[in-house]
Amino acid sequence: MSSTKVGKTWWKETVVYQIYPASFKDSNGDGLGDIPGIISKIPYIASLGVNAVWLSPIYASPQHDMGYDISDYRDIHGPYGTLDDFQRLIDELHKNQIKLLMDLVVNHTSDEHSWFKESRSSKQTPKRNWYFWRDPKYDADGNRQEPNNWRSIFGGSAWHYDEATDQYYLALFLPSQPDLNWSNADMRQATYDDMRFWLDRGVDGFRIDSMNLMSKHPDLPDAKVIRPKEKYQDGSEFFASGPKMHDYIREMRTEVFDHYDAMTVGELGFTKDEQSVSEYVAKDRHELNMVFTGDIVDMDFGPGGKYERDDFHPRKIRHITNMWQCALPKFDGWNSVYLDNHDSGRSLSRYASDKPEHRIASAKMLATYLLTLAGTPFLLAGQEFGMANLGKDYGAESYIDVEAKNAYNAILEQRGGAESSMGDVLREMQLKARDHGRLPVQWDDSPNAGFTTPDAKPWMTINKDHVEWNAANQQDDDDSVLSFYKHxxxxxxxxxxxxxxxxxxxxxxxxxxxWSSDQEQSISAAKYDGYEVLVSNGQSEFADGSVRLGAYGTVVLLKQQ
Incomplete structure (x- = not known):
């Protein structure tokens, strides 16, 4: 890597720390993380050296999908705190020179949102067209059928029948998450007003959830039948990156974001090719600062989806890294750099090793990868001290997330209800389930890991390895993973x-x-004469221009001037 002349902005020099509110820190002993708990940890966050916090949804919500089902865009989920608490969080972060990004969830709302309640109340209501409503189809025998054959992202049909008005509404995720109709200009303006509400309070930007699902093919046609034995099919060809997608993003930017110098990162699902990505992030397109393409967190997905096996190999991450690091500069775009998020298993367990003999070196190796690439890095809370997945001794009952549970139950039903046949699926859940990225943060070795009071019942499983692996244990250890991240x-x-x-x-x-990562490797022939060691994870030797790497070894060499 060498220096180049690239336009400088604050969001390019930012390192973002993602907080999952339910799992970060509980301040009142109810077993659920909250905003006052986050505020109490601001000194710790500041000590890391990060520049921004990305907060997963904290809006009012019935919590059928952990806050990604929003019932009021201008209020806070009661158990998390109040608007006053949130304002205090913004102010305290800003006092510590830390910016705040919110999760912007505007592809869909909760079915408890006032917009949807009005929309479903009558076919004649002005808000009827704020969502997707379609008449039923009928087969040759007169049986009522869905408007098309799209499968929900969480399984089953993407359409749900409303008996009162005799129509179906579209919900690409849960039935309680109806999709907004972005072709409706009034709906868009109402959404922009909600964005301004938070930006006016001091929020510094947004991560836009399911960003490129906001434009669907206007005809909502049937998906191609790829799985003949299944009734519902993948319709992403018609609901991802539709014909008006770029119009909506440009309008959103010119009407809202540009007035606040807001940072924007879009979740770009179902889209991983260079040309399509360039259309979202090329500077002259005037759309987004950066996107998450998702390929880093689905490198080990099988041909049939997340819970089929396709083992990770380092060549996969090399290919993805080479592609995006080389591609984005061609069109003056900018990379997001990440390994973990709330929708994935922990990278330490998936792509390296959480075995006791390799865990420290592995965590430092991944840190080196993440923080030496061009782009804006994103860390998931706990990553900085080596949090890992739940171990293999946790069964299917330990997984509470709707995505994993739905997938497990659907496959179990296909296999005739035999739990003994589910070992392969459980293996993939133990690597990839979203629960792993949402485990309560392990602050210390006390009961409940310092996340909540010892006598409280945490909202989800706390990894029992917290006794050894926690932030407090590493705080004053110069050789710890936490110290390595700070360095x-x-x-x-x-x-x-x-x-x-x-x-x-x-x-x-x-x-x-x-070759595998736990074997020693050497690069000889004095290839690196004139270099010095900038950083090493302790599993490397550098002498006479040659490098020897131990298991999960990594070293960064800097050419002397």
């Missing part, structure tokens, strides 16, 4: 010209036969 974050600031704005040139891949 790298400082290096990133000290060498911003190189590590933030630098250009990326991939080295030629070495292809040893049956």
């Amino acid at each position: 790298l974050l400082q290096l990133r600031k000290d060498h911003a010209g190189l590590l933030v704005y630098g250009s990326y040139t991939p080295l030629k891949e070495r292809r040893p036969g049956r």
Whole structure:
């Protein structure tokens, strides 16, 4: 990597720390994280050296999908706190030079939102067209059928019947999450007003959830039948990145974001090719600052989806990294750099090793990868001290997230209800289920990991490895994973010209036969004369221009001037 001339902005030099509110810190002993709990940990967050917090949804919600089903965009979910608490959070973060990003969920609402309640009340209501309503179809025998054959992202039909008005409404996620109709100009303006409500309070930007689902094909046609044995099919060809998608994003930016210098990162599902991504983030397109394409967190998805097996290999991450690090500069775009988020298993367990003998080196190796790439890095709370997945001794009953539960139950039904046949699915859940990224943060070795009071019942499973793996244990240990992250974050600031704005040139891949990450490797022939060690995870040796890497070893070399 070498220095280049790239336009500088605050969001390019930011490192974002993602907080899942329910799992971060409980201040009142009810077993659920809350906003006062986050405020209490601001000194810790500031000590890391991050510049921004991304807060997963905290809006009023019935919580059928952990707050991604919003019933009021201008209020806070009661158990999390109040609007006054939230304002105090913004103000305290800003006092510590930390910006705040919110999760913007505007592809759908809760069915308890006042907009949807009015929409379903009558076919004649002005808000009827704020959502997707369609008449039933009928088969040759007169049986009522859905308007098309789209499968919900969480399984089953994407259409749900409303008996009172004899029509179906579209919900690509849960039935309680009806999709908004972005072709309706009044709905868009109401949504922009909700965005301004938060930006006026001091919010610094948004991560836009399910961003490219906001434009559907206007005819809502049937999906191609790829799985003949199943009634409902993948309709993403017609509901992702539809014909008006770029119009909506440009309008959103010119009417709202540009007036606040807001940072924007879009969740770009079902879209991973260079040309399509460029249309969202190229500077001259005037759309988004950056996107999450999702390919980093589904490298081990099988051909039939998340809970089929396709083992991770380092070549996969090398290919994805090379592609995006080299592609984005071509059209003056900007990378988001991440390994973990609330929708994924922990990268330490999936892509490296959480075995006791390798866990420290593995966590530091992934930290080195994450914080030396050009782009804006995103960390998930707990990643900075090596939080891992639940272990293999946790059964299916330990997983409470709707996505994993629905998938498990659907496959179980297909297999005739035999739990003994589900070992392969449980294996994939133990790697990839969203629960892992949502585990309560392990603050110390006390009962309930310091997340909540010892006598409280946490809202979800706390990993029993918290006794050894927690933030307090590592706070004063110079060799800990936590200290390593802090060191790298400082290096990133000290060498911003190189590590933030630098250009990326991939080295030629070495292809040893049956090599794996836990084997020692060496690069000899004095290839790196004139270099010095900038950072090492302790599993490398550098002498006479040659590098020897131990298991999960990593080293960053800086060419001497």
